[in-house]
Amino acid sequence: MRLIDKANTPLKRGRPGYDQESVLRIAVEAFNEHGYEATSMGKLADRLGISKSAIYHHVPSKEDLLRLALDEALIPLEAVIIEVRAHQGSADERLDFFLRATFRILISKRSYVTLLLRLRGNTELERAALERRRAMDRQLAELVTAAQSEGELRADLDPRATARLLFGLINSVVDWFREDGPIEAKTLEDQAITLLFDGLHSTGA
Amino acid sequence: MRLIDKANTPLKRGRPGYDQESVLRIAVEAFNEHGYEATSMGKLADRLGISKSAIYHHVPSKEDLLRLALDEALIPLEAVIIEVRAHQGSADERLDFFLRATFRILISKRSYVTLLLRLRGNTELERAALERRRAMDRQLAELVTAAQSEGELRADLDPRATARLLFGLINSVVDWFREDGPIEAKTLEDQAITLLFDGLHSTGA
Numbered sequence: 001m002r003l004i005d006k007a008n009t010p011l012k013r014g015r016p017g018y019d020q021e022s023v024l025r026i027a028v029e030a031f032n033e034h035g036y037e038a039t040s041m042g043k044l045a046d047r048l049g050i051s052k053s054a055i056y057h058h059v060p061s062k063e064d065l066l067r068l069a070l071d072e073a074l075i076p077l078e079a080v081i082i083e084v085r086a087h088q089g090s091a092d093e094r095l096d097f098f099l100r101a102t103f104r105i106l107i108s109k110r111s112y113v114t115l116l117l118r119l120r121g122n123t124e125l126e127r128a129a130l131e132r133r134r135a136m137d138r139q140l141a142e143l144v145t146a147a148q149s150e151g152e153l154r155a156d157l158d159p160r161a162t163a164r165l166l167f168g169l170i171n172s173v174v175d176w177f178r179e180d181g182p183i184e185a186k187t188l189e190d191q192a193i194t195l196l197f198d199g200l201h202s203t204g205a
Numbered sequence: 206m207r208l209i210d211k212a213n214t215p216l217k218r219g220r221p222g223y224d225q226e227s228v229l230r231i232a233v234e235a236f237n238e239h240g241y242e243a244t245s246m247g248k249l250a251d252r253l254g255i256s257k258s259a260i261y262h263h264v265p266s267k268e269d270l271l272r273l274a275l276d277e278a279l280i281p282l283e284a285v286i287i288e289v290r291a292h293q294g295s296a297d298e299r300l301d302f303f304l305r306a307t308f309r310i311l312i313s314k315r316s317y318v319t320l321l322l323r324l325r326g327n328t329e330l331e332r333a334a335l336e337r338r339r340a341m342d343r344q345l346a347e348l349v350t351a352a353q354s355e356g357e358l359r360a361d362l363d364p365r366a367t368a369r370l371l372f373g374l375i376n377s378v379v380d381w382f383r384e385d386g387p388i389e390a391k392t393l394e395d396q397a398i399t400l401l402f403d404g405l406h407s408t409g410a
């Protein structure tokens with residue numbers, strides 16, 4: 001076969017044409033439905049309708065699937081921190097930006113974030129991912145402290161507890177938000193931000 | 206042995222004296238660490254240091270352990286709804302009561318609530334528990350609607366989404382709160398309630 005033919009004629013492989021990305025996506029669905037530990041490579045192969053050795057063609061081990069999946073969530077979330085640091089606004093504006101950017105990643109990377117949020121720290125890899133989450137908690141707590149110093153945030157809230165509670169509310173959307181549900185992502189983002197900054201009692205800006 | 210002796214002399218059984226409650230507590234720890242599906246009765250027996258047949262003396266099946274564990278969380282949470290209905294105050298006061306009472310159960314029943322929050326609906330039992338959670342979501346959404354009607358809550362928040370977000374923030378404490386941590390449960394409860402009702406921007410009552 002000449003190279004020109006190869007480029008113009010996609011090879012037919014006689015089985016579903018999985019690439020690493022789609023193997024990963026389906027693996028994460030299985031991990032989220034049954035738990036990471038309960039999902040063996042054999043069960044995953046059954047789900048994909050391919051052999052175990054065909055999975056190993058895409059990824060060397062189940063732990064590598066977990067590593068790739070966690071990076072799908074962690075890398076964009078960590079990029080937000082870098083963007084926040086480069087942001088020129090007040091701490092209050094940076095806090096707004098941080099929470100909204102995080103919210104959008106949760107929606108776009110929902111299944112990967114769900115996996116991340118359910119980790120228990122049973123292995124070195126899981127503990128490293130949890131440490132990366134804690135670094136985000138610290139970053140958010142620092143932002144709360146800075147906004148309190150600038151006088152824009154109420155001073156009677158503990159920054160570390162507040163950071164955890166803010167993430168708690170924002171993260172919870174991965175459990176129930178559906179693209180085809182009754183509320184749009186942008187509306188939900190605005191409502192979550194309004195609730196957090198202004199509270200249930202505020203009568204509006 | 207006469208009854209009087211029996212009462213005064215505890216029987217020595219020659220192995221750890223588990224009762225159903227302690228078997229349940231240890232089972233839930235295992236479910237939370239490794240996932241319900243990945244925790245076989247054999248693994249549970251190893252963890253308890255007893256035989257599988259000794260576990261079956263306490264509980265007929267793994268699913269019965271799950272049922273008992275979920276009821277440990279669901280029964281007190283559902284009791285809150287009944288208390289809220291009997292509460293004589295305004296919708297706003299009932300909302301405050303609902304959130305605080307829920308928070309306290311999350312703290313006191315932490316491991317059982319963690320298990321409940323991680324359910325995926327893979328079996329009839331899991332789906333029934335999720336339906337009981339949804340009933341609580343609806344109850345909270347109704348309370349938000351009532352407080353909006355009474356003019357005490359801002360009217361631009363969607364009640365159903367708000368109910369989910371409120372539970373999201375409150376529920377998140379099970380993931381990180383520790384009795385021996387830097388913040389006390391009562392302080393955290395007050396901070397969460399302040400954040401939700403008054404928002405980050407409020408300068409205080």
